[in-house]
Amino acid sequence: xxxxxxxxxxxxxxxxxxxxxxxxxxxxxxxxxxxxxxxxxxxxxxxxxxxxxxxxxxxxxxxxxxxxxxxxxxxxxxxxxxxxxxxxxxxxxxxxxxxxxxxxxxxxxxxxxxxxxxxxxxxxxxxxxxxxxxxxxxxxxxxxxxxxxxxxxxxxxxxxxxxxxxxxxxxxxxxxxxxxxxxxxxxxxxxxxxxxxxxxxxxxxxxxxxxxxxxxxxxxxxxxxxxxxxxxxxxxxxxxxxxxxxxxxxxxxxxxxxxxxxxxxxxxxxxxxxxxxxxxxxxxxx
Numbered sequence: 001x002x003x004x005x006x007x008x009x010x011x012x013x014x015x016x017x018x019x020x021x022x023x024x025x026x027x028x029x030x031x032x033x034x035x036x037x038x039x040x041x042x043x044x045x046x047x048x049x050x051x052x053x054x055x056x057x058x059x060x061x062x063x064x065x066x067x068x069x070x071x072x073x074x075x076x077x078x079x080x081x082x083x084x085x086x087x088x089x090x091x092x093x094x095x096x097x098x099x100x101x102x103x104x105x106x107x108x109x110x111x112x113x114x115x116x117x118x119x120x121x122x123x124x125x126x127x128x129x130x131x132x133x134x135x136x137x138x139x140x141x142x143x144x145x146x147x148x149x150x151x152x153x154x155x156x157x158x159x160x161x162x163x164x165x166x167x168x169x170x171x172x173x174x175x176x177x178x179x180x181x182x183x184x185x186x187x188x189x190x191x192x193x194x195x196x197x198x199x200x201x202x203x204x205x206x207x208x209x210x211x212x213x214x215x216x217x218x219x220x221x222x223x224x225x226x227x228x229x230x231x232x233x234x235x236x237x238x239x240x241x242x243x244x245x246x247x248x249x250x251x252x253x254x255x256x257x258x259x260x261x262x263x264x265x266x267x268x269x270x271x272x273x274x275x276x277x278x279x280x281x282x283x284x285x286x
Contacts, residue, residue, distance in 0.1 A: 020079035027078040032093035032117040036100025039131040040123035040207040043238040046095040056082040056090040067102040071168045110196035123207035124275040125184025126254040134243045141177045187265040
């Protein structure tokens with residue numbers, strides 16, 4: 001049972017929730033969405049973008065409206081964003097990395113926010129798969145060893161996309177949390193977005209570029225969002241965790257699995273991504 005002290009500590013958060021709910025009609029909708037990919041640096045990118053003086057951040061990063069909560073309606077969604085009257089010339093947005101992978105999200109976003117600016121950050125899918133696995137292990141969602149989890153992925157995901165598309169209230173833990181290899185099939189995911197949005201509304205950046213030269217990457221993002229150039233003194237990487245190296249066998253399996261999808265992605269984007277034959281990351285994060 002909550003103590004008096006715990007209720008007192010929770011009081012400001014309750015007041016804020018009530019206030020946001022009461023003023024939802026007066027709040028903005030997002031000008032931009034960072035749509036993924038998971039474990040590619042979206043938290044760092046979102047943090048850097050929100051530091052710009054002309055960006056008004058939402059209540060928190062991952063709102064998960066278009067994937068898990070679309071049935072709740074726009075009033076529910078608006079409550080997480082700033083009041084329009086206080087924004088002036090600022091823009092606002094959010095970052096929910098499941099948006100890129102969720103099959104129903106592009107259509108939902110296009111219907112609600114046809115002019116929104118979209119940003120996808122993509123990481124070498126071999127490294128992304130292992131990082132996603134490490135996250136699932138840390139959260140207690142995964143009990144299998146990595147190679148066994150890869151071998152059982154198709155079985156675990158069988159029929160899940162169809163169920164998701166059939167029922168907007170259906171939540172699939174396997175699709176969201178155990179899709180290590182399938183989340184790295186970026187071309188298929190981007191094609192769903194290109195079916196709904198013109199290419200000039202979707203910016204694709206590499207995770208490796210963000211962490212190698214964050215300032216240069218951020219200037220590209222700011223220009224895409226119509227913001228003036230702006231730099232931070234430092235760009236700390238968020239959500240980094242050390243973990244053991246991937247086995248050579250698992251790396252070889254994934255490299256083979258992603259060879260053709262990566263070529264398809266490069267053809268779709270019209271540029272090389274440099275992931276084939278790339279050495280293992282020296283600073284792993286999950």
